[in-house]
Amino acid sequence: MGLPGIGESLAYWRDPDFVVKRLQRFGPVFKTSIFGHKVVFMLGREANRFIFTNQQGAFSSAGGYPGTMAALFGPQAPFLWDEAEHRDLRQVWGALFSPQGMALAVPQIDQICADHAARWQAHTPANWHTAFRHLTMEIMLMLLFGQGVSRSTADLCQLSAAVSRSMSPLLPLHWRTWRWGKAVQARYQLLAEIKQTFQQPKTVLQQDVLARFENDQHGAAGYLLFLLFAGHETLSTMLSSIQTKLADDPEMAAGLQVELAKMAATVDVEQLKRLDQLNRFLWEIERTAPTIDGLFRGVKTPVEFGPFTIPAGWLVGFRTRETHRDQTIYPEPELFDPGRFCPHMQGKPGKFELIGFGGGTHSCPGKSLAHLIMKIVIMHLLR
Ligand code: HEM
Numbered sequence: 001m002g003l004p005g006i007g008e009s010l011a012y013w014r015d016p017d018f019v020v021k022r023l024q025r026f027g028p029v030f031k032t033s034i035f036g037h038k039v040v041f042m043l044g045r046e047a048n049r050f051i052f053t054n055q056q057g058a059f060s061s062a063g064g065y066p067g068t069m070a071a072l073f074g075p076q077a078p079f080l081w082d083e084a085e086h087r088d089l090r091q092v093w094g095a096l097f098s099p100q101g102m103a104l105a106v107p108q109i110d111q112i113c114a115d116h117a118a119r120w121q122a123h124t125p126a127n128w129h130t131a132f133r134h135l136t137m138e139i140m141l142m143l144l145f146g147q148g149v150s151r152s153t154a155d156l157c158q159l160s161a162a163v164s165r166s167m168s169p170l171l172p173l174h175w176r177t178w179r180w181g182k183a184v185q186a187r188y189q190l191l192a193e194i195k196q197t198f199q200q201p202k203t204v205l206q207q208d209v210l211a212r213f214e215n216d217q218h219g220a221a222g223y224l225l226f227l228l229f230a231g232h233e234t235l236s237t238m239l240s241s242i243q244t245k246l247a248d249d250p251e252m253a254a255g256l257q258v259e260l261a262k263m264a265a266t267v268d269v270e271q272l273k274r275l276d277q278l279n280r281f282l283w284e285i286e287r288t289a290p291t292i293d294g295l296f297r298g299v300k301t302p303v304e305f306g307p308f309t310i311p312a313g314w315l316v317g318f319r320t321r322e323t324h325r326d327q328t329i330y331p332e333p334e335l336f337d338p339g340r341f342c343p344h345m346q347g348k349p350g351k352f353e354l355i356g357f358g359g360g361t362h363s364c365p366g367k368s369l370a371h372l373i374m375k376i377v378i379m380h381l382l383r
Contacts, residue, residue, distance in 0.1 A: 013223055019043070019294070019319055025137045033068075039296070040344060041317045044326060047305070048352040051318050052360030056303050061086070061362045063298015064315060068180075072163055072187060073229070074222030081364060085189050090365065092212045095204040095228065096143060097365050103269050105143055109376050110267050112138050117380035132377075133157045133232070134314025139198065139373060140231045144205060144224055144271050148197035156193070157232075162186035164233050187225070194221040194228075222352060227318040231366055239368075239377055241289035242282075245336065246381060252338075256281060257382045272375050280338035287324040287358035288336055294319035320355050329353045335357070 012018045012034045019041055022030050028043040042051065051059060062080045067263050069079055078089040095101050116135045125131035137157050149156070168181035195217050198206065206224070213219035246253040259277045296315045303310050310316060325333040326352035329350075330340060341349060357364035364370070 001033045001038075007036075009033075009035050019322055020316075020325075023212060023322060029305065031314075037296075037313075037318055038160070038314045040308070040314055041319065042305065043319050043322050044207060045323070045329060045350070045352045048318055048355055048359060049296060051306055051316055052352065052358075052363070054360060055105060055172075056301065058091045058299055058301050058310075059297040059301035059316065060300050061297055063300065064296035069167070072183060073226045074219075076219050076223040077226040085238060086361065089212075089223075092209055093205065093365060095208055096227070099269070101204075102369055105112065105369075106267055106269055106272070106372060107371055108142055108378070111141055113376050119373040120381075124228075128243045128368045129236065129240045131361065132243070133161075133334070134236040135377065136232045137240065138375070139235075140228050143231075143369075144203065144228055145176065145197045146201065146206075148200035148202075149193060150196065151193050156190070159186040159190050160164060160229060160232055163190070163229065190225050190228075191218070191221045194224050198237070231370070232362075235370055235373060237291045238285065239374060241285055242374065242378060245285065245382065246378070249336075252281070253382060255376065260379050260382060263379075267376060267379070269372065272372055275375060277338070278375055278378065279371075280341040282371060283341050284338040286334055287330065287349075287354055290320040290324060290356040292356075293321040311359075318355070318359075323355055326353075 003012070008018075010031070011059045015021070022032070022041070023043055028047065031040045032040065033039065060082045064081050065080065070077070072253070073080070074091070078086060081089055113135065116131070116138075120131065134153050134157060137153050137160070141153070141156070163186050166180050198217055198220070200211065202210070206220075207222050209220045213223065228252055246256075256278055259275055263275075275331065294317055296317050299310055299312055299314045299316060300311050324330065327333055341347065351359060357367040357370075
């Protein structure tokens with residue numbers, strides 16, 4: 001459990017291999033103390049199944065985050081709720097993630113990507129991550145608010161980055177730090193921008209969210225801000241990993257190009273879903289470059305996992321990074337090999353084995369949409 005008081009906080013903060021070193025030393029279930037929390041890390045397929053299926057009703061997503069996350073994302077963010085309230089909040093975004101919603105969105109996403117690709121062709125971006133931040137911000141703005149946003153994309157990306165820099169799933173950053181102040185200010189500016197979109201013609205999603213919050217514009221704006229953030233920050237990071245891989249491996253890029261060339265000129269959701277080679281490529285990107293290393297859930301009631309009892313009030317940590325490098329699931333895990341997901345090998349990834357979009361009732365609702373967006377971007381990049 002480390003030193004009295006600070007536990008193992010410093011090692012956790014400084015050492016990217018904190019978890020893997022303890023995995024090697026203690027095995028897949030071990031305890032520690034970080035930033036005042038008593039934590040049990042539970043690694044592997046069975047542990048993921050145990051946590052994601054919330055066995056014995058023991059785990060809480062809300063209890064897995066410090067209070068600062070509520071201050072950054074507002075009490076409306078779905079990850080801060082459990083049970084009935086959480087189910088209710090998850091219903092509100094139906095218009096965005098339904099098959100019909102996505103079919104309507106695809107031509108618009110395609111148009112935004114085509115415009116950006118034309119610019120990239122004229123001037124290769126000096127920094128691809130920045131280019132993808134702008135692209136995904138525009139896509140998210142279109143999906144959530146239609147045409148209603150007046151502030152520049154670059155401005156909004158900066159504000160979102162300021163919020164992102166203060167995010168930590170465990171560390172309760174102090175209210176008075178300079179970075180924290182910037183994040184809170186950025187949040188208020190983003191909320192103000194979102195509130196002014198309610199004066200313009202509204203998207204179906206905006207109407208649904210306002211109805212759910214009984215026309216409380218502040219609550220509705222907080223909810224939409226979380227959606228904006230959840231889509232923009234993750235997509236831009238994963239697209240950067242994709243771009244790096246395609247640039248480093250021209251043979252793989254050429255293979256994907258052949259599959260994409262078979263598509264009809266007009267992109268269509270069903271066709272995009274059936275791109276098997278691209279699906280396997282995206283799974284392997286998710287495996288090797290997950291956007292989060294892991295997350296935590298609070299323990300509500302004492303729970304038994306094999307020979308271990310985990311007390312109420314502790315946290316359990318599940319790990320994307322180590323699950324995705326588990327040799328018993330993925331032989332030669334350091335190899336980038338989309339072929340490992342071929343039907344004659346492992347086939348589709350198991351839901352407790354590839355967890356870059358989380359799992360259980362809190363799993364990412366934007367996963368299918370994210371896959372569509374990434375496929376369209378790859379199509380334009382390869383063209
Ligand atoms: C590459 C893209 C993305 C990745 C890697 C990603 C990853 C994740 C992860 C790891 C979680 C936490 C799951 C858990 O606690 O078990 C999550 C939750 C969430 N994501 Fe995503 N996400 C992506 C794109 C999106 C998009 C495009 C949207 C929306 C437009 C979105 C909306 C959400 C929401 C609302 C939650 C909270 C769900 C809940 O607590 O019930 N995500 N995502």
